[in-house]
Structures are given as structure tokens and as C-alpha cells.
Amino acid sequence: MSDVDQALDALLKNLKGAAPPSLLPGEFSSLVVAFLPSQPHATRSKAFITLSAICQAIRHSVTPQKGDDSDPGTDNLVRVFTPVVTSRVSDVEEHEVLAGVSFLSALFQVDWQSASVIFKEDGVAGSLMDALDMFPSSADIRLAVAHLLAQASGHKACRSAIPPECISWLEKQSRQTSDPALRAGAAIALVKVSRGTQQDLAEAAGSSVEGDTRKDEDLVQLMKGMVIGEHNESSLSDAIEGLAYMSVDPATKETLATDDKFLKQLFSLAPRRPSSSAHHKQDAHLTLLYGITMIIANICAYRPRLSEEQKQMDKLRKMANSKNPKENPLGDDDRVRERCLKLVKNGALDALTAIVRATDSRGVRLAVGRALLYFVEDKENRGKVLQSGGAKALMVIIRDHLSSPSAKGQPAALEPAELEPIQALAKLAITASPFHVFGPNEGALYDAIRPLSNLLSDPSSNSLQRFEAMMALTNLASQGPEVASRIAVAEGLMNKLELLLLDENHLVQRAATELLCNLVAGCESMFDRYSESSSKMQVLVALADVDDLHTRLAASGALATLTASPTACRSLLELENERHRVMPVLAQLVDPSLATSEDGDDTVADQAQNDPGLVHRGVVCIRNFLLGLENESDQRQLSNEAEKIGLVRALVDMLKRNGNGANVAVLRPTAEALKVFLDCGIQISG
Known part of the structure; x- marks a missing residue:
């Protein structure tokens, strides 16, 4: 074990104490040099863990005062780390400058609030250009500066602090061909600057602002070429991360979706087998896998589904703001469906299911769940999703969340991203037989009841999600008394279901009535619950008298x-x-x-x-x-x-x-x- 590793282990051990951390200069030095690119991957991974623990300990050591808008945790971190960074980035020794730049890049990934304040300190950005002038032949310095600028460009507070000469340098490096890694790092920094600046202007103007289309196209073509022709993992990760940023633009979505060669190469990068190395699985490929997933999700993203009330509000907002441009036709549902079909043809579904097997990252898996939700929006894709193992992948994603400590504690509401894989599973369970979705194992079918009931009863779910949850549960309940009985006793389900029987939306009311009909027919306790209650029978009689035929059929069937x-x-x-x-x-x-x-x-x-x-x-x-x-x-x-x-x-x-x-x-x-x-x-x- 190296001296740096031993120092990191000692730091981690000391951080387990209750007292706020007090770091000695030698300990600081060991932590800073641990992020040098020359350090082994395992050492840098341990350094990230150590830095994260230090930041959390310092933040938790102070308590914000009531009425004080300041952030004392950030202030303390800035006080601790500023001397470490500024003294090194302004040094005349290459080793020290490289350590300071690499450390600040790492701090951005662990605690961006404090890193942003330090980056804006007088002289820090200027020192980066000085370092490039002092060490013109150092590939490590150039790459470290490009990566730091890419980290800083992702935050609004830092973009205005980047000197114009830094932007010019990035543009020059993105065009050179002798150093692919530097070219990729510079390109992603430019992407973040371009996209971030457009977003900043849009927020200031209160409307959408078009960027430099030609410049965007050049960057997209550059990064596409790197994905197709580059074999260096670091360069690939940078190019894919850049495309993940760029692919939110409708024109870029079309450009990527129509390039079969690019898509096949992109999807081939998803490992088809889990890595045998835990460190490799958890860290080295994480950025790559997340980038692939986000590109797929962005290309296939539908516009948000608005309720009738939201549609009216949106219409009024557009009438009031004449600066708002018309929606880009490239974002229409028909165009999205076409893009989804092209991605399916080139192997996107196999890539997504492989990514779920390759990583246990919660963020990556939830992004896969969102992408699969977009694919199953079109019924034509659902069979292909099932063939690629999409249902099993969704169950892995869902099971991973439900087994977490927070889920076991029954939080008040799930996050929208946590509901998306459940909604995708519900869509599959609506149009296919449970056997095809969950397989012959009854246990898998039983496991689906809890998440589907959560989708129905969770306070943050919308009407469409509740409707689809009930449709899926109706299909499951038809499989036999055991399944129906398990659905009926799911926590919170019946209370929510009986409220939805009276919902104003006739489709929601219909789905609730159909589910109730199947539960009454298949579950003895539900049969008794309704047969012994005049008030519940009265609701069914009323539902048998509504205008909607399917609701009447279900109610009269019950x-x-x-x-x-x-x-x-x-x-x-x-x-x-x-x-x-x-x-x-x-x-x-x-x-x-x-x-x-x-x-x-x-x-x-x-x-x-x-x-x-x-x-x-x-x-x-x-x-x-x-x-x-x-x-x-x-x-x-x-x-x-x-x-x-x-x-x-x-x-x-x-x-x-x-x-x-x-x-x-x-x-x-x-x-x-x-x-x-x-x-x-x-x-x-x-």
C-alpha cells in the first residue's frame, strides 16, 4: 500500500469521530495529490470517498441561524480549501499546479457550491491561462485545465467568471487532432458553456433563446466522430457526456437518430456482461453508461402530458407572452415515435437492459426506467421491449428502490423519477398477458403488486399514472383468487380506489370500477366488504347508471x-x-x-x-x-x-x-x- 493510500485510510478513520475534522498540512497534502492523474484508479476512488466524507463532516459541524440566508457550511469549506487551491494553481512547479487543478475539479464533483466560490476567487481563472503558458508541452496540464473548465461550465455562477481567452483556447483545442483526450475534454467544456449560456439568456428573457446553430452542429459532428472512431475510454466518456448535453435540442435529436452507424457504435459500448471488477463497475464506466442512457432518453422524450387545466394555463401564458416561439415540430409525438423506432432498430433496447445489469447506480437505473417509459408509450414497441428483457430490467430498477431504507420507511411521496419505471411496467402489463410480462414464476407477478399499488396510491402520481396502474392491476387480478386477494390487501390501495370510483375523469372512474369488479369476483374478503355494506352497494348501483358503457358493464358485473x-x-x-x-x-x-x-x-x-x-x-x-x-x-x-x-x-x-x-x-x-x-x-x- 502506498503512502498516499495509508494517509487516506488514516483520514477516513479520524473522520469517524464525533468532533469536527481538523486536518494537518501533511494530511491535506496527501489528499490533494491523491487526485493526480498519475495515481492508480483505486487511489483516486478512495480520495473521492475521503473528500466527500470531509465535506459532509464540515457541513454538519455548523448549524444555520434562523433568518440568516448565508450558507455557513459552504463558507467553512471555502475557508478550508481556498488556500489549498490558490497556492497550488499559482505555483511555478508543474506538479503543484496539476495537483491544485485536479483537486478543484474533484471538489466540483463532490461539493459544487464551495468549488464554485473558490473558482470565482480573484486570480484562479487567470492562473489557469498562466499555467498553460508556463507548461506549453505538458499534456497533463492541458487536459486537467480542460476538465476543470468543463466542471465549472456546468454551473451558472462560474460561467461568467471564465475569461474569453479560456473560451478561445478551448475552441482551438477542440479542433486539433493530435491529442484526442484533450480534444474531447475541450469539446465538452464548450458544449456546457454553449448550452449553459443559452439557458441563462432564456431565463433572463423569460422565453426560449436560440443558440448558435452552426456552432452546435460542428460540436455534434465532432463528438459523433469521436464516438465512432475513438477507442480511448476517457475521450469516449467526454464525447458521450457532451452529446448527452446536446441531445436535448430537437435538431440534434434528429441528427443523432438518423445516423445508423453512430447509433450502432454507441449502443455497442454498453457492456453485455457485468464487470468482474467492483471498482470498474461502480466508477470507471459510470459516466459512460449514464451518458448513453441520457442520449437515448433525450432522443425519445415526449413532451410533458398536460392535464386540461394545465393546457388552458399554458395557452393563456403563450397568449400573454408574444416572445414565446412556436413549439418545434421536431418535438411532435409522430416525430418522437419515428425516432424511437430507429433506435429500436439499431439496438437501443438491448443496450438499456445491458446497462441495468452492468451497474447498480441508482441514477443510471432510473434514467433507464425513464427511457423505457418513452419506448413503451408506443404500443408497437412493447413486444420488442419484452423480448429484450425490458420487463425484467424494470423490475430490477423498481426492486432496487423498494428495498432501500427510505422506501421501507414509507415516505410521503415518491419522486417523479421513481414513478416512471413503475409506469412503464404498468403499460406493459396492460397490453400483454402477465405470463409474457412476468414469466411463469408466480413470485414475480406477486412482486409487481406492491409497486403498481404504490403508483396508484402515491400522492405525487398523476391521473394518467393512476389510470394505468389500475388497468394493470385489473389485468393481474384476473389471474386468480390469490392474486386478487394480494391486491386487495395492498397498503392504502382500497382507500384510494374507492375515492377514484367517484373521480370526475370518466376514464379514471372506469378503470377504478373495472378493478373493483375483478377484486369482488376474485377476493372473498372484498366480496364480503361490499355485500355487507348498503353504502358501498349504493355506489355500485349509481355507477351502473352512468353514461360510460364500460363503467356500467363493470359496475353491473360486480x-x-x-x-x-x-x-x-x-x-x-x-x-x-x-x-x-x-x-x-x-x-x-x-x-x-x-x-x-x-x-x-x-x-x-x-x-x-x-x-x-x-x-x-x-x-x-x-x-x-x-x-x-x-x-x-x-x-x-x-x-x-x-x-x-x-x-x-x-x-x-x-x-x-x-x-x-x-x-x-x-x-x-x-x-x-x-x-x-x-x-x-x-x-x-x-
């Missing part, structure tokens, strides 16, 4: 199931005696012309033939309701009501229409209901 229980029939009788709406609602399932309003006035009947599914459910409900009442006087009361509203005549007509036995499923319950009417003294002619 009633047909529940009325097999005498308890449920007694609950319906209580409702009928109280509101006199149960029999009219059931009657209009059989014959729409029997529909009446709440005050009893006749309504205009729909001239279209009634849906066969509603007819079947209606006659089963009526038959069950009559037979489920043991008291003859109750049966007689319902029979009289049926005759009064014309239901008896409707059933007779139906019996005639099905007299040839064409529909046995309807014929039998119809005949049984008519027999009860006869037994109760109702005259049936026909």
Missing part, C-alpha cells in the same frame, strides 16, 4: 357477482325502500327505454339496441335479487315494482326473442325471474 349473496340482496332492498332507484337502474340495463330520472319522469330512450353485456348482467342481477330475498312479501313488493316500471313486459319480450335458444346465458335467468313474478301473482301475457 352487482351480478354480489347479488349471489342474500346479504347483498338485503342491502339492495334497503336501498330500494329508501331511494326507489335499484329496480329502475337494473331495468334499464335490460331495456334502455325503461330508464327514468331521479324524480320519476320518463326520459328519452336511446334508440340504439342495448349492449348484450348489459342485458346479460341486468337479468342476472334481477334474478339473483328476487331469489336472494327469503321473505315472500319482499319478493311481492319487488314484483309489483317491476310490473309498474315495465320490467315484466321487457323480460317477456326478451324471452320471445331468445325462444330459439340462441342465447342460453340470458334465457335461463330471464325465465327464472319471470317464474318468481308468476309466483307473486303478476299476470304475464304473451
